Amino acid sequence: MAEEERRFTITRRQALVAGGVATAGAGAAAIVIATSGDDEDEFPRLSVAKLGDLQPNEPVSFEYPLEGQSSVLVDLGDEVPGGVGDNNSIVAYSALCQHMGCDVQFVSEGGYMLCPCHQSKYDPAREGNVIQGVAQTPLPRIELEIDGDDVVAVGVDGLIYGYRENLAPGARA
Ligand code: FES
Numbered sequence: 457m458a459e460e461e462r463r464f465t466i467t468r469r470q471a472l473v474a475g476g477v478a479t480a481g482a483g484a485a486a487i488v489i490a491t492s493g494d495d496e497d498e499f500p501r502l503s504v505a506k507l508g509d510l511q512p513n514e515p516v517s518f519e520y521p522l523e524g525q526s527s528v529l530v531d532l533g534d535e536v537p538g539g540v541g542d543n544n545s546i547v548a549y550s551a552l553c554q555h556m557g558c559d560v561q562f563v564s565e566g567g568y569m570l571c572p573c574h575q576s577k578y579d580p581a582r583e584g585n586v587i588q589g590v591a592q593t594p595l596p597r598i599e600l601e602i603d604g605d606d607v608v609a610v611g612v613d614g615l616i617y618g619y620r621e622n623l624a625p626g627a628r629a
Contacts, residue, residue: 500628503606504548504598505529507541510607515562517551520598520609522626525616526551527598528569529607530562536581540600546607548598549584552617555591569595584614596622 504518504527512533520527529548531541539545549569553560558573562580568587569578576589584595596614600607612622 497623499599499611499623500609502609502629503603504600504609505607507602507605507607510541510546512545513562513564513567515564518548518609519629520548521612521622521629522624523629524626525619525622525629526559527609528560528562529598529600530580532567532581534581537583538597540602540607546600547580548600548607548609549578549580549595550598550612550614550616551595553591554586554593554595554617555589557617560595 499521502520504520505516510516510531512531514530516529518527518529519525527548528551529546531546532539533543533545535544536547539547551560553571553573553576555571555574555576558571560569560571560578563570567581569580569584571589571591574590576591577587578584578591578595579587584597586592586594594614596612596616598609599611599613601610602608616622
């Protein structure tokens with residue numbers, strides 16, 4: 457790529473930021489931009505479960521968006537905020553506790569997520585909010601879509617414990 461071209465090739469995130477600035481500064485000279493076409497800022501689309509295999513309150517573990525970023529999906533049975541599926545009851549969260557990064561586990565009998573290290577509890581039916589313990593912030597939510605029989609992870613809302621950003625460093629799951 458020629459140096460002149462490279463100077464004007466930016467990532468999609470930069471393009472969005474630039475778009476916001478351009479909107480805020482209406483009247484300023486137009487800037488012609490091009491996206492780079494790479495996907496370093498894009499969350500992967502990853503099928504993490506089959507609708508036909510899900511049973512209410514039986515968790516499914518997966519890694520997302522990077523290898524080693526443990527996450528958990530559960531069909532809570534009843535409609536919950538942000539849930540997907542026919543009953544809007546399927547949710548997923550990063551399983552890395554927001555206190556010190558231990559793996560939280562879904563407790564079917566209570567319908568909560570429990571950290572085995574210092575017993576923080578999170579509520580998967582209330583957007584992963586802390587309901588007990590030393591953790592201070594909700595579990596990051598794994599954004600889901602339904603595609604046929606697939607439950608597809610498409611993004612993360614919140615910063616996964618131990619990372620400055622959710623997509624680095626590491627390999628995509
Ligand atoms: Fe989960 Fe401390 S690491 S409560």
